[in-house]
Amino acid sequence: xxxxxxxxxxxxxxxxxxxxxxxxxxxxxxxxxxxxxxxxxxxxxxxxxxxxxxxxxxxxxxxxxxxxxxxxxxxxxxxxxxxxxxxxxxxxxxxxxxxxxxxxxxxxxxxxxxxxxxxxxxxxxxxxxxxxxxxxxxxxxxxxxxxxxxxxxxx
Numbered sequence: 001x002x003x004x005x006x007x008x009x010x011x012x013x014x015x016x017x018x019x020x021x022x023x024x025x026x027x028x029x030x031x032x033x034x035x036x037x038x039x040x041x042x043x044x045x046x047x048x049x050x051x052x053x054x055x056x057x058x059x060x061x062x063x064x065x066x067x068x069x070x071x072x073x074x075x076x077x078x079x080x081x082x083x084x085x086x087x088x089x090x091x092x093x094x095x096x097x098x099x100x101x102x103x104x105x106x107x108x109x110x111x112x113x114x115x116x117x118x119x120x121x122x123x124x125x126x127x128x129x130x131x132x133x134x135x136x137x138x139x140x141x142x143x144x145x146x147x148x149x150x151x152x153x154x155x
Contacts, residue, residue: 002113004098011093013083013151019093021049024138024149037106037142044122044137049091052135052153053079091135093151096121101144111146115139118148125150 011018022028025046026038057078065074075081083090098104098114105111118139126134129152136151 002110004104004110004114004117005100007095007097007100009095011095013090013092019091019151021136021151024093024136024140024151026142032143034106034142040106040141042119042139042141044139045134046138047135049135049151049153050077050079052133053082056133056153091151091153093149095147095149097145097147099145104145106141106143106145111141114146115141118146122148122150 011020013019020028023030025043026033026041029035061075061078068074079090082088096118098117099110103110104114122137122139125137126132132152134150134152137149139146139148
């Protein structure tokens with residue numbers, strides 16, 4: 001039986017190095033990305049964060065706004081409202097990696113095993129975490145070792 005070390009990192013949307021949807025979706029290409037391997041990445045889910053907010057909170061915000069007598073108290077864009085606040089995070093990112101670049105490099109047999117484990121983990125993540133809404137989930141196979149990234153909103 002293969003043994004892997006596991007690394008789990010939590011990133012906050014407000015932290016410049018905490019969560020980066022542009023990097024995860026490869027709209028922004030960092031130096032550590034192997035461009036010739038980008039087509040191997042697996043995109044499990046890609047939903048716009050504002051669309052996810054509308055889906056989750058749209059009816060509640062409409063109800064809240066309908067009760068406000070003063071227009072200045074109405075919330076026009078709930079995502080922007082949360083993102084510009086100082087108390088909440090608009091979303092969190094979880095990065096899960098099995099092995100590292102030395103013992104599980106992309107393209108190796110160990111990486112293939114790690115990839116299967118991470119794919120199963122990704123496919124069942126939402127089911128196991130019912131109080132989270134996963135709006136973006138990607139497995140990166142164009143870096144030194146396979147890793148799965150999920151961005152989610154807690155509600």
